Amino acid sequence: MPQDDRATEPTTTELIAVIVAVTAREPRILTVDGHSLPAGAFLSGYRSLQASLRGWVEKQTRHTLGYIEQLYTFADHGRTGNDRRTISISYLGLTREAEAARGASWQGWYRYFPWEDHRAEPRQAAAMEQALRAWADAGGSAAIRGQRRSRAAYTFGLEGHGWNEDLVLHRYELLYEAGLVEESPEFCGAITLGTAMRHDHRRILATGIARLRAKIKYRPVVFELMPPEFTLLALQQCVEALAGRRLHKPNFRRLIAQAELVEETGGSEAETGGRPARLYRFRRDVLLERAFGGTKLPVARSR
Amino acid sequence: MPQDDRATEPTTTELIAVIVAVTAREPRILTVDGHSLPAGAFLSGYRSLQASLRGWVEKQTRHTLGYIEQLYTFADHGRTGNDRRTISISYLGLTREAEAARGASWQGWYRYFPWEDHRAEPRQAAAMEQALRAWADAGGSAAIRGQRRSRAAYTFGLEGHGWNEDLVLHRYELLYEAGLVEESPEFCGAITLGTAMRHDHRRILATGIARLRAKIKYRPVVFELMPPEFTLLALQQCVEALAGRRLHKPNFRRLIAQAELVEETGGSEAETGGRPARLYRFRRDVLLERAFGGTKLPVARSR
DNA sequence: GGCCCTAATACTCTAACAGAGCATAAGGGG
DNA sequence: CCCCTTATGCTCTGTTAGAGTATTAGGGCC
Numbered sequence A, B: 001m002p003q004d005d006r007a008t009e010p011t012t013t014e015l016i017a018v019i020v021a022v023t024a025r026e027p028r029i030l031t032v033d034g035h036s037l038p039a040g041a042f043l044s045g046y047r048s049l050q051a052s053l054r055g056w057v058e059k060q061t062r063h064t065l066g067y068i069e070q071l072y073t074f075a076d077h078g079r080t081g082n083d084r085r086t087i088s089i090s091y092l093g094l095t096r097e098a099e100a101a102r103g104a105s106w107q108g109w110y111r112y113f114p115w116e117d118h119r120a121e122p123r124q125a126a127a128m129e130q131a132l133r134a135w136a137d138a139g140g141s142a143a144i145r146g147q148r149r150s151r152a153a154y155t156f157g158l159e160g161h162g163w164n165e166d167l168v169l170h171r172y173e174l175l176y177e178a179g180l181v182e183e184s185p186e187f188c189g190a191i192t193l194g195t196a197m198r199h200d201h202r203r204i205l206a207t208g209i210a211r212l213r214a215k216i217k218y219r220p221v222v223f224e225l226m227p228p229e230f231t232l233l234a235l236q237q238c239v240e241a242l243a244g245r246r247l248h249k250p251n252f253r254r255l256i257a258q259a260e261l262v263e264e265t266g267g268s269e270a271e272t273g274g275r276p277a278r279l280y281r282f283r284r285d286v287l288l289e290r291a292f293g294g295t296k297l298p299v300a301r302s303r
Numbered sequence C: 001g002g003c004c005c006t007a008a009t010a011c012t013c014t015a016a017c018a019g020a021g022c023a024t025a026a027g028g029g030g
Numbered sequence D: 001c002c003c004c005t006t007a008t009g010c011t012c013t014g015t016t017a018g019a020g021t022a023t024t025a026g027g028g029c030c
Helices: A049-061 A125-137 A142-156 A168-177 A201-215 A232-243 A249-259 B049-061 B125-137 B142-156 B168-177 B201-215 B232-243 B249-259
Strands: A011-023 A026-032 A067-074 A085-094 A104-108 A262-269 A277-282 B011-023 B026-032 B067-074 B085-094 B104-108 B262-269 B277-282
Touching (some): A011 A049, A026 A201, A049 A085, A067 A201, A067 B067, A085 A201, A085 B085, A125 A142, A142 A168, A168 A201, A201 A232, A232 A249, A232 A277, B011 B232, B026 B232, B049 B067, B049 B085, B142 B168, B168 B201, B201 B232, B232 B277
Antiparallel strands (some): A262 A277, B011 B026, B026 B104
8 A cells, every 4th residue: 555655675574472371370481592482484384374373383382272362463674683674473372381392491471571470569669660760750851751750650550550460561661661671772771670582572472461461351261271170269370370460369259150151070179278179170162152252251350 | 483394485465454534423444446445565664564554644645643553464375366375464543534535435334334333223134133043054063053043143142142342353254154245255145245345355344343443442542533622422423433333422421521531622512403512622631641551431331 | 582392411320240358168287 | 176278158338330310501483
């Protein structure tokens, strides 16, 4: 469509994957050589990109990829440091963890986003808030300073605004603008917030986390990350790990129960440290019954 | 990433745009030669794809594009009838209608999706429901017939399920599978549901409509489609046009009021047919204050 | 001028649900 | 046998979406 005077440009196209598993209450992602997301040219022979991705990941992880969804297509010039424009079509995939193939490894995602884990008080919270304040105060005019302050307060849940776990990408972008992450051209080095990743992979991961956190609230995708049988506490802890916040136990159980997403297996788990817990399995048939939409797993706030 | 045995494939990449305006209570989209969405190779000289798209559309429509968002990247093989794989990165853009440039024209989107307009009883409702039932009954096994029935009922709000306006894409895909739209390889021609579009453009449009319907509920994007000053009824009718359903007037007003998204201009509109209505304008500053997220414009259900 | 029609604007009622707390049950270990 | 831990079940409350009703202010018509 842009029949413009400018020339069209040579491009490279690749797929890039955010593969998530949850192990021992920690969300983990598949990385390759150092801190890169797995990426590569995509292949003919597959009808769709999803099929291509699925085939590849299943080979790598020996688990079937329960869920795949396209995230975003990144194409800004200069994002790979290359002179050509690189178009990266990113996907989110959910599995359970298996031994990673040679060259690949699983990493907890909070090492890249320590400020996103609000299950306990985040580590560098005070230092980060101070750095954000400093950034706001460095604005050129009173109007800009005010905007920066309220944006930071809103995005990071300061000044009584309440933490919103879905704003992962907005927070990363604010930190990028403020020069508080290594990838930023204005990075000042005053504090180091999390581990940097190659190119803009941390932004892509932020996109994936944001999408997943939003998704678990209205689609029953968590179950793709769970073993076939699980206790309700294990399910809750999986959701808590993803959302980065604690949930109210009685409400969580009530909501799961009334959504009719799970059924008892009859078995129970004794290693709880207290009363044994009943085991449940996901009712796969709900995916057919209520095909798409509406099947919400409501993430009650609080605690 | 897919370091597979299969070869990588030559591809073509293009941008494709769903440009929406609302005029006289009808959502309209910009089309080019017949029923195609505007598309084309993208250009160097712009840092981002969004910038490229914005520049082009503003030239075409003489209105600034108030809002742009990436929709989805379509890349399935065979989608353009071509032998090469075509990657189309689609965008949603919101404007107000101006005279279209040569070759382009504005079309009401419900001509492509008549079943999506539930502001009044949709035209071919009975015929479509019958065709869906026939498709369900043609399933190979009892299990498949049951699944098809419940999926159709859920997706189209039959059998007491309640209409969900967000399921635009799911409905289109179901009709495609059922061979009830012209683009489908199994199209039987028994009934004609809406006007077909080139290639898979109708699917792309469905993606855009679905996204926009979901978006207006939690981000104040409707205002990009409104003139600078408007009455609350005009605003409500714009939302109704997009959502394809009637809203409850008192609730709509209450919600707008408590969201503090608009302010009175002091003027009033006399041509209402009744009591004159106050004029309002969008408070642009809320976009800065509550930068991103959370600013919901709650679309109250019903009548 | 008064009546009526229309639409704008304002207020009230109710059911559902999220958020939060408390009470009881059922294991293991000292 | 008591105590600690976690599982499980139930209750209370404030908020809000959904729905209905009442009043106000114009224009047109007799």
